[in-house]
Amino acid sequence: MRERFHDELQMLLDRLNNLVSLVGRATRHGNAALLDADGDLAAAVIRGDETIARGQSDVDAVALDILARQQPVATDLRTVVACLRMSVELRRMGKLAMHIAEIARAHLPGPAVPEDLLPVVRAMADRAQQVLAGAARAIATRDDTAAAVLERADDDIDRLQEQLYHAVFAEPRSRAAEDIVDLALIGRYYERFADHAVALAREVAYLAGTRPLDAAPAGT
C-alpha cells in the first residue's frame, strides 16, 4: 500500500514535470514566433495548446485519484493540493504563449513588433523564459526560497512593461491603433506570465510547509 502510494506520488510529479516541459516549449516557440515573425512556430504553438490541455488533465486525474483513494496527510496532502493548483497556473501560461503566437500570426508576413520596440519586447520574452525556468527548478528541487527571487524578476518585467508602454506613448502618431492595441496586449501577456510563475513558486513554498496556501497570491 505504502509503496503503491509512493509510486502514485512519483507519477503525479512526473506528469507535472511533463506539463512544465510542454509549457516551456510553447513559451520558447511563442517568443521566437513573435520576435522573428516565424509563422511555422506560431502555428506549432497554437496547435500545441491542446496537448497542454491534456497535460493538465493528466496531472489532475492522478491528483484526484490519490486524494480519493489514498487519503494523504501532511506533506503528501500538500503536494497533491499544490499540484492541482499548479496545473491551473501552467495551463494558463500555455494559453498566454498561445496568445503571443496568435498576435505574431496576425501580423504575418510582417513583424508584430516594430524594430524600435524589439529590444524591450525581447527583454520581456527572455525574462518570461527565465521565470518559468526558475519556477521549474523550484518545483524540481522543492526550493521554498525561489518565490522571493522570482518576485524580483517579476518586478523587472513590470518595469519593462511600463517601459514598453512609455515607448508606445512617445510616438503615438507613427503607429496604427491596431499595433498599439497588440503591443499593449503583448505587455500584459508577459506581465501575467511572470505572475503565474511567481504563483508556481509560492505553491512550492506551500508544499514545503513554509508558507500558508496562496496567502498572498501573485498579481492578475
Place this chain on the structure above:
Amino acid sequence: MRERFHDELQMLLDRLNNLVSLVGRATRHGNAALLDADGDLAAAVIRGDETIARGQSDVDAVALDILARQQPVATDLRTVVACLRMSVELRRMGKLAMHIAEIARAHLPGPAVPEDLLPVVRAMADRAQQVLAGAARAIATRDDTAAAVLERADDDIDRLQEQLYHAVFAEPRSRAAEDIVDLALIGRYYERFADHAVALAREVAYLAGTRPLDAAPAGT
C-alpha cells in the same frame, strides 16, 4: 463525527459564498467607478482587494482542514477540490475588478472611457456582472447546466471586445496612445473576467459529477 463533517462542509460553502459576495461588490463598484468616473468607488475597490485576499484564504483554510482531517470521498471530495479551485478564480476576478478601478482612478477627474465608447464598455461591464451572478447562482443551486449558458454570455463579451477594438481602430488619430492602451486593457480585463466566470460554472459541473475536472478550461 459525521455531523461535525457536515458542519465543516457547510462552513466551507458559507465562506465560498462570502467570497462570491465580496467579488460581486468589487465588480459592481469597479464598473461604476469606470463608467461614472467615481473616485470614491475606485478607492473602495482598490482598498477592498485585501479583504478579498483574506476571503480566499478563509475558503482555502477550511478546505484544507477538511481534506487533512475528514478524508472525504466521492461528492464531498469533489466539493472540497472544486472550492479550492473556485477560490483562485474568484480571487482573480477580484483583481480584475481592481484593475478596472485603477484605470478609472488614473484618468480622474476625467473619464477613462470617451463618450463614443461608453455604450460598448457599459455593455461589457453589464455582462460581467451578469456572468458573475450566473456563476453565483450555479454555485448556490449546484446547477451543472449553467456552464453552457455562461459560455454563450462569454461569447457575447468576446464579440463586444472585438467591437470595442474596432471602434478604437476606426478613429485612431483622435485618441491618445495612453487612452488606446487603457481601452485595450479594459477590453482584455472584461474578457478575462467572463472566462473566470465560465471556469467557476465548470467547477460546479465537476462538483456535481457530470464533468471531469477542468477538462476544457476556459480561455486565458
